[in-house]
Amino acid sequence: MSRNPHKNPNPQGKGLVPVLAHWGETRPSTINAKAPAELLFDWFASVLVLSAKFQFKPAVGSIYYLYTRGGDWQLSLVGPGEWGDRDVGDCLGTCELRQDMTWSIAADEGMAEKPKLQESLAELVDAFMTSLQSDDALDDHLPGYRRELPYYQRMLATGLGASLRGSATAAQSLQSPLRVLLESAGAEFSQRLLSQD
DSSP states (O other): OOOOTTSOSOTTOOSHHHHHHHHHHTSOSOOOOOOHHHHHHHHHHHHHHHTSBOOSOOOTTOEEEEEEETTEEEEESSOGGGSTTOOOOEEEEEEEEOTTSOEEEEEOGGGGGOHHHHHHHHHHHHHHHHHTSOOSBGGGTSOOOOTTSOHHHHHHHHHHHHHHHHHHHHTTOTTSBHHHHHHHHHHHHHHHHHHTO
C-alpha cells in the first residue's frame, strides 16, 4: 500500500514535542491544600467543563462559555449574545481555567428561566453526589489520563488529576474514603453545588 506523499500524517501537529509542550502547559503551576468542600466543588466544576465538547486549547485565565443543548455540553469562545439567530442551547455561564488546572464556573443569573438547563445540570449533580457515596479512597476516583478522551480534554484531565491529588495530599485527605470526605465537606459543599442547580 503506497502512502500519499501530499497527505500530512500528523495533521494536528501532535508529535512527541508538541505533546510534551502541551503536557507542560497543563501541569498545575500552583497547588494548595483545599478544604473538603472546596476540593469537591472544584472537582465537580472541572469534570463538568471537561465533559463538554470543544476542539481548541483552553488557556489559563481566559473566559469561556458553557452551553447545553439536548443533554450535550459544549465549551465555547463565543458568548450568548454573539451567535445571532443561531440556536446553540442554554448558557450555564462563564468558565475560567485556573493556574492549578481546576475550572471555576460563574452561573448566569437567569437560570431559573431555563428548565432544560436546570434538568441537565441536576442530572450531573445527582450522578456526582451518587459517586461520592463510596468507601473507596479519593485517590482511586480522581481524573487522570484517559486515552478515549479527545486530545485537549485528555491533557486537561491529567493536569486536573495532578492538581486535585496534590491538593488532597497537602490537606492529608488523599486516602480518605469519598463518603467521609463528603461528610466532612458538610452542608457547605451541598449548598454550593445545589446553588448551581
